[in-house]
Amino acid sequence: MSKRFGGLQALKDVSLDVEVGEIRAIIGPNGAGKTTLFNIINGFLRPDSGTIVFDGKSIVGVRPSEIAKRGLARTFQIVKVFSSLSVLENVLAGLGVDIYPSLEAFQRSPFAKEYVEKAWKIIETLGIEKYAFVAAGTLPLGLQRKVEVARALAVKPKLLLLDEPVSGLNDLETQEMIDVVKKINQSGVTVLFIEHDMHFTVNIAQRITVLDYGVKIAEGTPEEITKDSRVIEAYLGSEEVA
Amino acid sequence: MLQNIVNALVLGSSYVMIAVGLTLVYGILKILHIAHAGIYAFGALFAVYLCEIGLPLVFAVTLSLILSALLGMIIYKGFYKHVLDRGRIVPLVMSVGLFATMEDLYRLMWGPYKRPFDVYIDLPDVMTMDLYLSSRGLLMLIVTAVVIVLLYLLLMRTKLGKSLRACSNDLGLAGAFGINTDRSVAFAFLIGSSLAALGGILVGLYDNTVYPTMGSVPSYKAFVVVVLGGFGSIRGAVVASYILALVETFVVYYFGFLLPRDAIAFLTMILLLMFKPEGLFGKVRR
Amino acid sequence: MSLDYFLTVSVFSMINMILALSLNILIGYAGQVSLGHAAFFGIGAYASAILTVKLGMGYWPALLLSVFISGLIGLLLGLPALRVREDFLVLATIGVNFVVVSIFNYVKFFGGPYGILGLPRPSLFGHAFTTREYALYVFLWTLVVVFLVHYLSNTYLKLGFDALREDEDAAESVGVSSPRYKMYAFAIAGLLAGLAGNLWAHYMTVVFPDNFSFPVSIGILTMVVIGGVGTLVGPLIGAIIVTILPEVLRFARDYRMLIYGLIIVFTMFFMPKGIVGSIKGLIFGDTPLGKKRVEKVRRIAGAQGRIAGR
Numbered sequence: 001m002s003k004r005f006g007g008l009q010a011l012k013d014v015s016l017d018v019e020v021g022e023i024r025a026i027i028g029p030n031g032a033g034k035t036t037l038f039n040i041i042n043g044f045l046r047p048d049s050g051t052i053v054f055d056g057k058s059i060v061g062v063r064p065s066e067i068a069k070r071g072l073a074r075t076f077q078i079v080k081v082f083s084s085l086s087v088l089e090n091v092l093a094g095l096g097v098d099i100y101p102s103l104e105a106f107q108r109s110p111f112a113k114e115y116v117e118k119a120w121k122i123i124e125t126l127g128i129e130k131y132a133f134v135a136a137g138t139l140p141l142g143l144q145r146k147v148e149v150a151r152a153l154a155v156k157p158k159l160l161l162l163d164e165p166v167s168g169l170n171d172l173e174t175q176e177m178i179d180v181v182k183k184i185n186q187s188g189v190t191v192l193f194i195e196h197d198m199h200f201t202v203n204i205a206q207r208i209t210v211l212d213y214g215v216k217i218a219e220g221t222p223e224e225i226t227k228d229s230r231v232i233e234a235y236l237g238s239e240e241v242a
Numbered sequence: 243m244l245q246n247i248v249n250a251l252v253l254g255s256s257y258v259m260i261a262v263g264l265t266l267v268y269g270i271l272k273i274l275h276i277a278h279a280g281i282y283a284f285g286a287l288f289a290v291y292l293c294e295i296g297l298p299l300v301f302a303v304t305l306s307l308i309l310s311a312l313l314g315m316i317i318y319k320g321f322y323k324h325v326l327d328r329g330r331i332v333p334l335v336m337s338v339g340l341f342a343t344m345e346d347l348y349r350l351m352w353g354p355y356k357r358p359f360d361v362y363i364d365l366p367d368v369m370t371m372d373l374y375l376s377s378r379g380l381l382m383l384i385v386t387a388v389v390i391v392l393l394y395l396l397l398m399r400t401k402l403g404k405s406l407r408a409c410s411n412d413l414g415l416a417g418a419f420g421i422n423t424d425r426s427v428a429f430a431f432l433i434g435s436s437l438a439a440l441g442g443i444l445v446g447l448y449d450n451t452v453y454p455t456m457g458s459v460p461s462y463k464a465f466v467v468v469v470l471g472g473f474g475s476i477r478g479a480v481v482a483s484y485i486l487a488l489v490e491t492f493v494v495y496y497f498g499f500l501l502p503r504d505a506i507a508f509l510t511m512i513l514l515l516m517f518k519p520e521g522l523f524g525k526v527r528r
Numbered sequence: 529m530s531l532d533y534f535l536t537v538s539v540f541s542m543i544n545m546i547l548a549l550s551l552n553i554l555i556g557y558a559g560q561v562s563l564g565h566a567a568f569f570g571i572g573a574y575a576s577a578i579l580t581v582k583l584g585m586g587y588w589p590a591l592l593l594s595v596f597i598s599g600l601i602g603l604l605l606g607l608p609a610l611r612v613r614e615d616f617l618v619l620a621t622i623g624v625n626f627v628v629v630s631i632f633n634y635v636k637f638f639g640g641p642y643g644i645l646g647l648p649r650p651s652l653f654g655h656a657f658t659t660r661e662y663a664l665y666v667f668l669w670t671l672v673v674v675f676l677v678h679y680l681s682n683t684y685l686k687l688g689f690d691a692l693r694e695d696e697d698a699a700e701s702v703g704v705s706s707p708r709y710k711m712y713a714f715a716i717a718g719l720l721a722g723l724a725g726n727l728w729a730h731y732m733t734v735v736f737p738d739n740f741s742f743p744v745s746i747g748i749l750t751m752v753v754i755g756g757v758g759t760l761v762g763p764l765i766g767a768i769i770v771t772i773l774p775e776v777l778r779f780a781r782d783y784r785m786l787i788y789g790l791i792i793v794f795t796m797f798f799m800p801k802g803i804v805g806s807i808k809g810l811i812f813g814d815t816p817l818g819k820k821r822v823e824k825v826r827r828i829a830g831a832q833g834r835i836a837g838r
Contacts, residue, residue, distance in 0.1 A: 042701065064700035065708075074701050082694035086816045088825060093691045096684045097703035105684040111821055113828055120829045132825070135816045155702055274618055325796060331561055332800050334618060335753055338563065339792025342746055346786035458742070462626065465619050505630040508623035515620045516611045 011036055011214040013050075018159070023181070023191045025205035027198075027225075033214040034194040035077055038161050041192075042074050043067045055158060069097050073157035075148040077164045077194070083137025087128060087147050090136050091119040094154025119154065126150045126180060142173040149180060153189075160184065162193035166200045178203050202226070244373050246491050252379045252448065254487030255386035259441025260464035261471070261479040262393065263314070263434020269410035269474025270427055271326065276337040277317055278438055279461030280344030283454060285310045285439020286446035287348055290359050299361045303443055307436045314435025315428055323424075341457075348454035356453040359446045382444045389437065390480060396433075397476065406430060410474055459504050466511040486510070535663045539731055541771040542670040543724050548751040548763035549677050550720035555749075556758030557686060558713035559693025560609055561618050564625030565748045567605070568718050570740025572598040572725025574632060577644040577735045582637075587650035587730065595722045602718015603711055610707045625742050632737035643736035647729055666727050673720060674764070680716075681760055689713060743785060750788045754795050756802025765803060 011033045018024050026034050039045040041052060043064035052059050059067050073094070082090050092110040095118055099105050109115075123129055126146045131139060136147050145165060152160055165181070166174040174197065181204055185191050195201045201208065201222070208225045210218040218228045225231055260282055267275040285306050292302035317340060325332045365377040375383075397403035408416040409426045417423045438461075445460065446452040467486055471478025490506055547569060554560045575594035579585040585593070608620040632638045649657045650665065657665060680686055691699035692709045700706060729735050751770045756762025774784050799806040817825075 044697065044700070063705055064697075065703045065705040068701055068703040076698065076701075080695045080698040080701075082691055082698065084694060084816055085690055088817065089687065089690070093687050093699075093704075094702045096687055099684045100688050100703045101705065101708070105688060106680070108684050109682050110684055110687045111682065111824065116825050116828045120825070129829075133817050133822050151698075151702060321793065321797070325800070328800055331555070331559075331757070332796050334561065335749065336793055336796040338746060338749065339789045339796065341789070342743070342785050343789030343793060346783065346789060350783070350786065462619075462622060465622075469616070469619065502630055502634060505627050505634075508626045512608055512620050512623045512627070515616050516608050 011040070011047075011211075014211065014214065014216050016209060016216070018190060018192055020158075020190055021185070021188065022206045023185050023204050024193070025201045025208045026192065026194045026211060027196070027201060027208060028211035031213070032211040034211055035163060036214075037211070038074060038163055038194065042072055042161060065100065068155055069101065071156065071158035072161070073152035073155035073159075074161035075145070075152055075163055075165060077167070079141065079144045079148055081136040081139075081144050081147045081151070084135055086133050087123065087136050087139070087150070088116075088119055088132045090147050090151045091122050091154045092116070094151040095119060097155045122150050122153050125153070125183065127176070141168045142170070145169065145173075145177070146180070149177075149184075153184065157189055159190045159192060162191065162195075164194055164196065166195060166197050174200055246495055247488070248373060248375055248379075250487040250491040251484065252375075252382050253491065254484035255382050256441055256445045256448075256460060257464055257467050257483035257487060258386055258390065258480050259444065260438050260461050261467040261483055262476055263431075263438045264461070264464050265468045265471065265474055265476055265479040266406070266410070266430040266434045268468060269476075270406075270413060270430055271322065271333075272330070273322060273326075273333045274337065274465070275317075275434075276334075276461070277340035277344060278314075278434070278464075279457030280341050280348075281310050281314055281317075281435045281457075282438040282442040282461055283345065283348060283452075283457035284313060284442070285436075286359070286442035286452040286456060287352055287454065289439075289443045290357060290446060290452050291352065293359070293361055299363075303440075306443065307439050310439030311432045311436040314431040314438075317435075318428055318431040345454055345457070352454065354454060356451045358450050359452055360450075361447070363447070376448070378444075378448045378450070382448055385440070385444060389440070393433075393476065402426075402429060463504065463507045466507045466514075469511055469514055532659060535659055537771065537775055539663050539666050539727075541768050542666050543728050543731075544748070544751060544767035544771050545670055545764050546673050546720055546724040546727070547748050548755065548767040549673060549760075550717045550724065551748050552752045552757065552759075552763045553677070553689075553720070554713050554717045555752060556763075557681075557689040557693065558709065559689075560606075560710060560713055562621040562717070563618050563745055563749065564605075564621035564623070564628075564742075565717075565721060566740040566742065566744035567621075567625045567628040568598060568602055568721035569725045569728070569744070569748075570628060570632065570735075570737075571601050571718075572722030573729035573735045573740070574638060574644070574725075575722070576726045576729050577647055578638070580648055580730075581644050581646055587648055591650070591726055594726045595719055598722020598725065599715050599719035602721070603715045605718070606711055606714025609710045609714060622742065622745075625740075625745055629737050629741050632740070638737075639735075641737060643734055643739075645734045647733045647735070649730055649733070662731060666731070669723065669727060673723070674760075678760055685712065746785075746792075747788060750792055752802075754791055754802055756804035756806070756808075759802070759804045759808070762802050762804035 014037065026037065028034055036045065040047050043059065043062055046061060054067070054072060055070060059070070082093060085093070089110070092115055095115050096105070096110065099108050123132055126149060128143060128146050128150065131143060136144060139147065149162070149165065162181070166177050169177065178200060181191060205222055207220065208222055209216060210225060210231050218225060218231045220228070260278065264275055264278050267273060267278070288309060289302045289306040292305055293299060297305070321336060321340060322333055325336055363377045363381055365380050367377050368375040368380060397407060405416065405421045405426045406429065408419065408421055409423055413423055416426070442456070446456070463486070467479055467482045470486060471480070471482035486507060489510070493506055547565065550568070551562065551565045554562045572594055575597045576590050579590035579593055580587060605624050609617050633641055638644070649662060651657060688699070688704045688709050691702060691704045692706055696706050747770060751766035752763050753766070754769060755764065755766025770788070773787060795802060801809060
């Protein structure tokens with residue numbers, strides 16, 4: 001699996017290779033272009049130049065919905081749950097990823113046994129059974145982030161993009177998210193995430209890529225990165241590393 | 243040629259008056275203030291009513307402007323303000339409801355008929371070889387010019403104008419910087435509504451007719467202008483008003499388009515919304 | 529109250545039900561606020577009028593063709609929705625309503641302000657429908673539409689619409705292509721409104737441009753809003769109320785728009801979920817899932833739990 005970018009104003013010649021099965025973190029100060037990178041990968045934005053190869057095929061110019069269907073799911077920095085739908089429906093909506101583009105959408109019911117069973121399993125994985133029938137928008141932020149992860153899992157992703165999965169969460173919730181992401185990764189899903197929380201990042205990332213002003217300034221294992229002088233300069237200079 | 247340009251200027255001036263309020267409100271609250279059309283009609287109808295019961299024009303107009311401004315304020319404080327947090331459909335639908343209510347109230351109060359705006363304007367008619375501009379048209383041009391200058395001074399030179407512009411940029415941020423946003427919004431409604439009423443009065447004078455539904459078409463066209471000028475931009479709205487008026491006038495004159503001029507405006511808007519939704523001069527705001 | 533009068537009010541109620549369901553698919557399901565729904569209604573009516581009166585086609589083929597044309601034009605008029613975001617769409621649809629009515633009004637082919645007269649009533653086996661039979665015919669179509677919408681609201685199509693309405697970006701991220709689903713919504717709404725137009729035109733046997741003007745769109749919106757946006761029963765109840773209210777309040781007949789307007793404003797103020805939405809909220813609490821569905825899911829989840837437990 002490989003992705004390459006280049007020449008975007010927010011991102012300058014960033015090239016990134018994510019290995020199948022790894023957990024990769026992208027860190028960097030605010031405005032470093034991290035979310036832009038995600039938006040390009042999942043198709044919301046088009047890179048000015050460069051290529052993105054996912055699962056052996058180029059996905060530049062492919063609709064986000066089609067990219068999702070090919071096995072790329074994501075969460076959002078500012079949570080975007082389907083607020084007035086129940087948590088269960090949020091997950092069911094993710095399970096429809098293959099159905100939406102075909103005429104089966106006119107026939108299949110999301111409440112059929114097979115989908116409900118799958119959805120329930122995912123809900124159990126995240127430990128949010130208690131809230132399954134509650135409108136997602138009424139939940140506190142920590143639970144909404146879990147709902148987003150559950151919905152993304154329902155897409156049956158090969159690659160999961162998490163945009164600041166623990167921002168705004170307390171210590172307990174962060175620990176739960178660490179466990180969840182590890183569990184997801186063990187089931188064979190490649191994870192690429194953006195995070196400011198170094199506790200979370202160092203705990204689960206196998207490799208870390210550092211962006212600063214749209215440029216990749218370092219890449220390596222957590223140990224290497226925390227010792228890298230350029231990273232410390234760029235990062236500590238502008239941001240608190242907690 | 244000259245005649246066409248002058249006609250277009252008069253028409254454009256009427257758009258300016260309504261569009262300013264619409265674009266102010268949209269810029270700040272992101273509401274399509276459809277009930278604005280109701281205020282436009284109210285201004286004209288109420289002024290005519292006051293003239294008919296014997297008030298001198300200047301008093302009638304002043305009183306009508308004050309009442310219209312209050313009406314705008316009531317619409318904000320009494321209605322929109324309470325539903326702003328309910329998503330975008332609720333305030334919009336409410337605005338449509340308010341508009342329908344207002345129009346029908348006018349019909350019940352003042353009858354469905356077209357009425358003349360019979361007053362004497364102490365201005366000369368402009369008549370030359372190839373140009374005719376009635377005293378009422380002249381009045382429209384003069385008043386609009388004055389309004390545009392005053393508006394510019396207000397927005398650029400006063401503290402109030404600065405807070406209005408700040409609110410228009412980012413309401414939340416403006417609040418965080420200690421600007422009394424509620425008061426600014428209310429003020430936007432005051433200015434916008436009195437201008438709309440003034441527009442109604444001037445058009446009523448120019449056409450020498452007022453009627454309950456007179457607001458519908460001009461205000462939808464003012465929306466065209468707001469789109470054309472870039473949502474929320476007053477300068478854009480002013481320029482776009484005249485552009486639209488010129489386009490309409492010349493298309494009708496030279497091509498005798500098979501649809502009425504209003505349809506041209508709507509077609510323009512649909513195409514514009516599709517292909518250049520950020521307006522002619524606007525930057526994309528999302 | 530004479531039978532004919534009763535039948536007329538019933539026919540109007542049922543046609544309004546179809547219109548309200550149709551608009552509800554756009555607004556309540558897919559979140560595409562259209563304020564020009566009377567245009568779709570008008571296109572169905574005028575298409576059938578032209579096919580039968582001007583081109584001498586029989587009712588049945590004209591029915592098929594007019595509904596098809598409305599769906600197609602619905603699709604076409606849905607095009608702005610693909611580019612235009614959120615409330616700009618409202619403006620575009622208001623514009624569409626005005627343009628369509630001016631075309632009816634100013635293009636000779638459409639009969640101008642005098643409309644098109646002399647539409648035939650449908651006939652079966654050489655027997656033209658009487659008013660009573662026509663009412664029954666409209667009733668059958670209403671049933672079909674209600675069942676169709678009910679069926680669709682239990683499919684992934686509906687969940688795709690829901691996702692689109694709630695958040696376009698998030699919808700894309702789970703595989704809902706927003707252009708495709710917007711087109712679906714506009715096409716279905718166009719088909720249904722076209723059917724309503726056809727039924728209305730052949731009941732009245734005349735069509736005028738004014739029958740499809742902007743205030744009519746407001747009327748349809750009122751039905752949806754008062755009954756409950758996004759519910760299935762709401763628009764039906766809303767349609768009945770809006771149709772019957774002016775009949776019951778005879779003295780208030782002259783105040784139709786005023787009443788619509790006040791109803792809209794106060795519904796938005798005090799119960800933005802409409803009658804049905806609010807009642808549901810009172811009885812079942814604030815759950816987005818129906819009671820039946822919750823029970824069904826519990827059963828399935830419970831069974832799954834036992835299997836996992838073994």
